[in-house]
Amino acid sequence: MMPLSSEVAPEAPEANDLGRRARAIGAVAWGSFLAACAGTMFFFAFISPDDILHGFPEEDRIDHVGVYTLGFFGLWLLSALAASIALYLHGLFGGRTGNVPRGSRHGGGSAP
Numbered sequence: 001m002m003p004l005s006s007e008v009a010p011e012a013p014e015a016n017d018l019g020r021r022a023r024a025i026g027a028v029a030w031g032s033f034l035a036a037c038a039g040t041m042f043f044f045a046f047i048s049p050d051d052i053l054h055g056f057p058e059e060d061r062i063d064h065v066g067v068y069t070l071g072f073f074g075l076w077l078l079s080a081l082a083a084s085i086a087l088y089l090h091g092l093f094g095g096r097t098g099n100v101p102r103g104s105r106h107g108g109g110s111a112p
Contacts, residue, residue, distance in 0.1 A: 028083040035083075036076035043071060 018026070049067035062070075 024087055028080055028087060032076055032080035032083050035079040036072055039075040039079065040068065040072045043075070044068060 049064040052067055053061050
């Protein structure tokens with residue numbers, strides 16, 4: 001039976017709706033991953049793993065794939081740190097005001 005036009009079904013919260021923190025973590029992780037991909041390609045286009053491993057003894061060296069992997073994860077960690085700091089500063093100085101009403105500087109209440 002079809003509901004009448006005046007009957008509106010109550011909206012249920014979406015099961016896939018993520019909170020603000022989960023979206024922020026996803027944005028930091030995905031953005032830093034893409035930055036690490038681009039950074040790894042750019043870095044290793046100009047620097048060979050042999051140049052990095054030149055100072056290590058032969059028995060302590062890892063293969064080229066290991067150098068690429070360590071470089072990628074290092075750049076991913078660095079870009080995730082930078083994105084996290086930017087997100088923190090945006091929340092600190094940007095739009096997040098908590099429960100303070102708009103137009104109030106000191107958290108509400110009447111000024112003397």
